[in-house]
Amino acid sequence: MNQLRTLTRETVLVVDDSPDTLGMLTESLENMGLTVLVALDGESSLALLERITPDVILMDAVMPGMDGFDTTRRIKSQRDLQHIPVIFMTGLSETQHIVEGFKAGGVDYLTKPIVPEEVIVRMRVHLANARQTHSAHEALDDARRFLLSVTRDGRILWGTPQAAQLVASGPIALSPDGTSLATPVRIWLDRCIAGTGQRGREWTVELGDDAKLVLTYCGEVGPDEFLLRLVEHNLAHDRSRLSERFGLTAREAEVLLWIAGGKSNREIAIILDLSPRTVNKHLEPVFEKLGVENRTSAAALAIRTLGG
Numbered sequence: 001m002n003q004l005r006t007l008t009r010e011t012v013l014v015v016d017d018s019p020d021t022l023g024m025l026t027e028s029l030e031n032m033g034l035t036v037l038v039a040l041d042g043e044s045s046l047a048l049l050e051r052i053t054p055d056v057i058l059m060d061a062v063m064p065g066m067d068g069f070d071t072t073r074r075i076k077s078q079r080d081l082q083h084i085p086v087i088f089m090t091g092l093s094e095t096q097h098i099v100e101g102f103k104a105g106g107v108d109y110l111t112k113p114i115v116p117e118e119v120i121v122r123m124r125v126h127l128a129n130a131r132q133t134h135s136a137h138e139a140l141d142d143a144r145r146f147l148l149s150v151t152r153d154g155r156i157l158w159g160t161p162q163a164a165q166l167v168a169s170g171p172i173a174l175s176p177d178g179t180s181l182a183t184p185v186r187i188w189l190d191r192c193i194a195g196t197g198q199r200g201r202e203w204t205v206e207l208g209d210d211a212k213l214v215l216t217y218c219g220e221v222g223p224d225e226f227l228l229r230l231v232e233h234n235l236a237h238d239r240s241r242l243s244e245r246f247g248l249t250a251r252e253a254e255v256l257l258w259i260a261g262g263k264s265n266r267e268i269a270i271i272l273d274l275s276p277r278t279v280n281k282h283l284e285p286v287f288e289k290l291g292v293e294n295r296t297s298a299a300a301l302a303i304r305t306l307g308g
Contacts, residue, residue: 010127011035011052015045015068016060016089021114025058028116042066046074049081056123061090061101069104076105082158085126089114147218148228152193154181157225185215192217193226238306245305246289255282259295260302 012034014025026036037054039045041063057075061068072086087108088101101109107126110119148159156179181189202214218227235257243253251272258268265283269276283295292298 010056011037011054012123013037013039013045013048013054013057015039015042015057015063015071017041017063018060021060021089021112025114025116025119028120032120042068042071042074045071049075049078053081054084056127057084057086058119058123059086059088059106061088061097069100072101072104072106079158085123087119087123087126089119148215148230149222149225150181150189150228151224152190152226154186154189155179156181189217189226189228193220241306242302246286248286248289252282252286252289255279256286256290256298256302259283259286260299260306262299 010033012029014022014029014036015038016022016025017040022038022040026038029036037048037052039048043066045057045059059068059072063071066074068088068090072088075081075084075086082105085107086105087110088106089110089112090097090101091112098109108122110122149157151157180186202216204214213230216229218229220226238257239250239253242248242256243250246253246256248256254272255268258271263271265276265279268274268279272279283298287293287298290298290301292301
């Protein structure tokens with residue numbers, strides 16, 4: 001898929017079955033120093049996208065066969081094409097058509113007759129926004145973060161490769177078609193967004209064998225786009241990693257795990273059936289072995305070690 005990346009100059013794919021529109025836009029865009037690719041229908045555009053990734057797509061909404069809305073849905077279903085802004089061009093100006101364009105994944109909607117100067121101005125804005133967002137996604141990918149972005153109704157928009165792998169493996173409660181969060185998780189998300197006492201709280205999916213997956217609401221990152229952080233916990237595995245990395249005893253690693261989880265000494269004592277004083281005694285060698293002076297630094301070092 002996408003054996004060739006973007007060409008040297010900014011590349012625009014124009015998808016339209018009208019030769020007049022194609023000719024007019026091609027001339028105007030090439031005069032602006034852009035590389036222009038053309039496709040006469042949805043199927044042809046998808047075939048072209050197998051080989052080349054353009055910077056932006058100008059999409060006619062009404063075409064024979066597969067229309068622009070369905071074509072855009074197909075494009076947006078492919079992770080490595082999701083970042084490309086799609087601008088619809090059409091004579092349809094009814095509200096329902098405009099809404100359908102945005103729901104399909106478009107970022108803008110231009111009504112015909114097309115004014116090339118307006119197309120170019122809007123295209124530049126969306127190109128800049130798309131690059132900023134895509135760069136942020138790539139940075140998060142490189143940092144190996146487990147992040148997932150969703151709409152308010154729970155539809156999955158994007159995820160880092162690590163989060164996508166967790167989703168694909170099935171531990172997250174999903175809708176039957178696998179594209180959205182299941183109803184209970186959506187209800188939790190809605191409460192987080194509304195700020196009804198749930199913001200910053202977590203949704204936990206028990207995986208069995210002392211393991212769990214925790215979703216944390218991070219906040220709104222765009223229009224109808226909300227960020228979730230995923231952390232997979234396997235207490236036995238995490239305890240072993242900390243023990244090996246810092247030379248901790250099993251009990252010391254256990255205490256450090258709960259410190260990293262934000263628990264107080266009293267809470268850890270209850271969890272481990274110890275006295276708070278005993279917990280505090282375990283912390284002294286933990287700080288020494290980690291080379292830190294307080295629980296905040298110890299927690300941060302443990303989290304980094306476990307990839308959280």
